[in-house]
Amino acid sequence: MLKSLQAKDSPLSKTEKQLEILSNGIFNDGSLPTFADQIKKSNQYPLKPKKIEILQINVGYMCNQVCAHCHVDAGPDRKEIMTVETMQQILEVLKTTEVNTLDLTGGAPEMNPNFRWFVEEASKIGVKDFIVRSNLTIIRANEKYYDLPDFFKKHNVHVVSSMPHWTKGKTDVQRGDGVFDKSIKALQELNAVGYGISGSDLKLDLVYNPSGAFLPSDQFSMEKDFKKALKEDYNIDFNNLFAITNLPISRFLDYLIASDNYEDYMYTLVEAYNPAAVANVMCTNTVSVSWNGWLYDCDFNQMLGLKVASKSKHISDFNEEELSNRNIIISQHCYGCTAGAGSSCQGVVA
C-alpha cells in the first residue's frame, strides 16, 4: 500500500510548498496566465459566491485506501477526525439556514466513530439531498460495515462512489490492489437493496477521475460506456456518472512532478479553460467544512489550508450573510474546475 505524503514526510505534505509550486515557474515567467488574470478577462474577478446551497463536510482524513491521486492525502495513518461537538454545530447551521444539500466526505466518512449518529441526526432535519461519498471498499472492509447499504437506505442517503474505470487494471492502479473486486461486490450489494435501480428513489452515482495525467472525456459518453460495461460484465446499475478533473494538488501534484507531467498538465488545463464554467464552479454555491470546523471555499482549498476570506471562518460562527459577501480564494489549481465542460463534485458545470 502507498503511504500518505504526510507519513513519508514529503515536502509536498506542506501546503505552503504546494502553493509555491502553483504560483511560480510557468505561472511566474509569463508562459501561462494565472487564474486571476484569466478570469479578469471576463470580468469575473474577484470571484464571488451565490447563495449557499451545499455544505460539504469533511468528517475526517482517515481512509482504508491510499489512492494515488487523492487530493486529501487520506489514508489509514491520518488521525484527523471530526468530533460530536463539531457535528452538533453543523446540525445547528442546518436547522437555521436554507442550505438544502449535505455532502459528507473524507477520507472514508464511515470510519468516523460518530458517522452513524451524525447521519441519523442530520436526516431528521430533512435536507433535500443528503450525500455520502463512499469509497465502496469500506462496505467490504470489515464486518462492522457490512450493513452500510441497509443503513444508507434507511436514511435515504444519496450514495456517490468513486470508480475510475470499468476494468480491474485501470481501477487498481489508481486506487490500490483489490479495490476493483471489492468495489464491484459493494455496488452489487447497493443494487440489491434498491440503489441505482430504475424506478427506485435510492440514488447511486459514480465518480470518474482519470487515472493519469489527462483530462476526462465527455461525461455523457463516458456514462454510456460505464453503464454498458458494468451491466454486461457484472449486472450493475447506477444513476449518473460524474466526470471529475484531477486538480494539481497534494498526491496528484506529487505524481505529476515525479512523472515529469506537471508542466504539460498545466498547459492542458489552461488550454481547456472555459470561461462559461467559471460562473457555476462549486465554490459559488458550496461551503466546505473541515474535520475541526473551519470553513473553506471548497475541499481543495481546505487541503491547501486556504480558509475563507470572511469574518465568519468557523462553523461555530457560521454567518450566511458574511459568507455570501466574501471573495473566493483562487490559485492555479482552480483551472481544474474550469477545464472543458468544467468539473465539480456534481460533475460537469457548463
Place this chain on the structure above:
Amino acid sequence: MEKTYYDPADLKKFGKIVEWSEELGKSFFEYYGKVFEEGSLSAREKSLIALAVSHAVQCPYCIDAYTGDGLKRGITKEEMMEAVHVTAAIKSGAALVHGVQMMNKYKKLSM
C-alpha cells in the same frame, strides 16, 4: 536550425498553420472536427482508427495525440495495442503480398 525534426512542443502550435493560409487552415480544422464527431461510427471507434492510422503514417504527433485521446475516452491499453497490431498486420501484409509479384517475375525470367 533545430537539432531534431520533431519537437513535442510543436503539436501545441498546430493551430498556427492558419496564420499563413487562413481560409485553407480554417477549412481543414472545421473538416477535421466534423470527421471526429459521433456518426455511424462512435467517437471512441474513430479515436481507435486514428490511433491505428497514426502508426501507419508513423506520425509522432498523431501517436501522442490519439494515445491521450484514447486515455480520456477510457480506451484500455489492450484495445490500443490491438489497434496497433491491426496496423502492423496490414503494413507487413502489404509488404508480403508483393512477394507474389516477386514470384511472378522470378518465374517469368527463369527457365
